[in-house]
Amino acid sequence: MQQKADHQVPVLVVGGSLVGLSLSLFLGRLGVPHMLVERHSGTSLHPRGRGNNVRTMELFRAAGVEPDIKAAASLLADNHGILQTPTLAGEAGEWLFREIDPGGGIARFSPTSWCLCSQNDLEPVLLKGARALGGDLRYFHELESFSQDPEGVTAYVRDRDSDDLYTVRADYLVAADGPRSPVRGRLGIGQTGPGDLFANVSVTFRSKLLADTVGDRRFICCYLTSPEADGALLPVDNKEHWVFHAPWHPENGERLEEFTEERLQRHIRLAVGVPDLDVEVTGKASWRAAERVAERYLHDRVLLAGDSAHEMSPTGAFGSNTGIQDAHNLAWKLAAVLDGWAGPGLLETYDAERRPVALATSARASARSVEHSHPGFAPAPGVGGGKRGGILNVVLGYRYPRGAVVGADPGQQVVPDGMRLTGEPGSRAPHLWLRRSGERLSTLDLYERSLVLLSDAGSAAGAAWQAAARRVAETEGVRLDAYRIGAGARAELRYDAEGDDWAAAHGTSADGAVLVRPDGFVAWRTVDAAPAPETELREVVRAVLRRG
Numbered sequence: 001m002q003q004k005a006d007h008q009v010p011v012l013v014v015g016g017s018l019v020g021l022s023l024s025l026f027l028g029r030l031g032v033p034h035m036l037v038e039r040h041s042g043t044s045l046h047p048r049g050r051g052n053n054v055r056t057m058e059l060f061r062a063a064g065v066e067p068d069i070k071a072a073a074s075l076l077a078d079n080h081g082i083l084q085t086p087t088l089a090g091e092a093g094e095w096l097f098r099e100i101d102p103g104g105g106i107a108r109f110s111p112t113s114w115c116l117c118s119q120n121d122l123e124p125v126l127l128k129g130a131r132a133l134g135g136d137l138r139y140f141h142e143l144e145s146f147s148q149d150p151e152g153v154t155a156y157v158r159d160r161d162s163d164d165l166y167t168v169r170a171d172y173l174v175a176a177d178g179p180r181s182p183v184r185g186r187l188g189i190g191q192t193g194p195g196d197l198f199a200n201v202s203v204t205f206r207s208k209l210l211a212d213t214v215g216d217r218r219f220i221c222c223y224l225t226s227p228e229a230d231g232a233l234l235p236v237d238n239k240e241h242w243v244f245h246a247p248w249h250p251e252n253g254e255r256l257e258e259f260t261e262e263r264l265q266r267h268i269r270l271a272v273g274v275p276d277l278d279v280e281v282t283g284k285a286s287w288r289a290a291e292r293v294a295e296r297y298l299h300d301r302v303l304l305a306g307d308s309a310h311e312m313s314p315t316g317a318f319g320s321n322t323g324i325q326d327a328h329n330l331a332w333k334l335a336a337v338l339d340g341w342a343g344p345g346l347l348e349t350y351d352a353e354r355r356p357v358a359l360a361t362s363a364r365a366s367a368r369s370v371e372h373s374h375p376g377f378a379p380a381p382g383v384g385g386g387k388r389g390g391i392l393n394v395v396l397g398y399r400y401p402r403g404a405v406v407g408a409d410p411g412q413q414v415v416p417d418g419m420r421l422t423g424e425p426g427s428r429a430p431h432l433w434l435r436r437s438g439e440r441l442s443t444l445d446l447y448e449r450s451l452v453l454l455s456d457a458g459s460a461a462g463a464a465w466q467a468a469a470r471r472v473a474e475t476e477g478v479r480l481d482a483y484r485i486g487a488g489a490r491a492e493l494r495y496d497a498e499g500d501d502w503a504a505a506h507g508t509s510a511d512g513a514v515l516v517r518p519d520g521f522v523a524w525r526t527v528d529a530a531p532a533p534e535t536e537l538r539e540v541v542r543a544v545l546r547r548g
Contacts, residue, residue, distance in 0.1 A: 028133025051317025087273025
């Protein structure tokens with residue numbers, strides 16, 4: 001018999017950085033009561049983790065915070081590309097790439113795009129959104145210990161302000177507590193991968209004259225490669241606030257204390273190539289890049305997300321994005337299980353889906369660091385030897401060969417060589433602009449709170465699939481919406497542009513149907529009409545939701 005706890009919540013989130021806050025926001029959107037505890041007193045103060053990729057922005061669009069994030073990111077809205085140069089004095093150097101989205105090609109795949117928003121600007125937006133949805137977010141509160149039993153988790157949390165200790169009883173605990181995750185350590189979960197890659201000291205500084213040296217080169221990041229003083233320069237406002245990453249070599253006995261203000265000022269001046277540059281150091285923080293992935297993502301009722309589950313090189317901004325996408329994958333599954341319309345086994349698919357993505361993505365991040373000759377990174381043999389090429393297939397085209405899907409090819413690559421968003425089970429559902437009651441929306445806007453079945457408005461089979469979905473939703477007690485797409489009086493969704501074809505875009509026919517999960521991934525599709533559509537759909541839904 002469990003002793004009565006001070007607080008009882010369905011989900012306890014440990015860690016209030018980007019991933020924990022995103023999970024809180026996503027859970028709030030789905031109506032899942034939860035508590036978040038974070039040992040620090042507030043959100044991040046240091047500008048870092050600025051690259052939010054197109055898939056992450058799709059999730060924030062669905063969660064209703066995309067406009068606020070873009071407003072917070074307005075100072076860097078015109079910054080694009082990565083410059084590599086010995087110094088910024090003069091015009092030497094080359095662009096590793098000039099534009100994030102040259103030619104606007106992403107619009108074919110998504111209703112949104114990348115957004116450059118530093119962590120210290122993004123976290124307050126997520127915090128505000130999560131609290132507006134009723135999230136109980138507690139900063140300066142620290143998890144001290146926890147225990148599990150078949151029915152849930154009992155956690156002991158200390159209020160660091162009052163030093164009071166209280167108990168929290170939760171159905172599930174999600175650890176988003178960083179790369180040195182105490183929760184993962186207490187569970188004895190090991191990690192795979194090369195380990196530490198390189199270390200930096202991140203310096204925030206003010207310089208009113210640096211903007212004149214930078215000129216009209218509006219970069220996301222500039223790799224400065226002078227042998228005397230290399231590093232990476234990042235603008236904060238393109239005017240007088242900047243960040244510099246100085247290589248740090250603890251493996252050679254170099255101590256953090258050696259990075260004095262005078263040394264950092266001298267290093268930045270040498271790297272930039274302006275000996276008399278005004279440099280006012282306003283802060284510094286050390287960090288280590290690593291490539292590690294947890295050996296498993298869940299242990300009974302405790303689940304890992306973000307850096308507690310995986311670490312990866314910062315090049316390409318894969319790490320935080322992968323973590324936010326972990327949170328989104330996990331949120332709908334927790335909501336479905338807690339609400340009773342999915343079986344507990346659905347949570348086991350979290351590991352089956354997200355861990356392979358982290359393995360593939362972390363390898364790609366290390367390869368990207370090698371390609372870009374990231375300052376301070378001298379890779380050991382075999383590190384960073386992954387496939388080279390574009391990154392859109394990594395950030396948007398990844399897929400789940402195994403998990404809460406039916407009909408996926410278990411032998412397919414997690415990250416394909418090219419972009420194929422054509423409705424295969426296990427892939428992110430295609431984007432197509434539609435109209436509903438005169439309002440323009442993307443197919444991706446349909447997916448958040450329920451399974452969704454798409455069928456054709458102009459076929460008898462489409463009507464049968466829609467009717468089957470309604471009966472399955474009612475008799476199985478699952479959240480399942482159905483929409484018919486096309487023209488005519490029966491269409492709930494109409495095409496925005498002439499010549500569009502939802503069935504062709506999703507790899508099916510006018511007689512077929514496509515089942516999409518709340519996270520926007522295709523759970524199942526069929527090309528043909530079924531003799532017994534209700535029976536077939538019922539079996540598929542039960543398999544996807546692990547209902548036994």
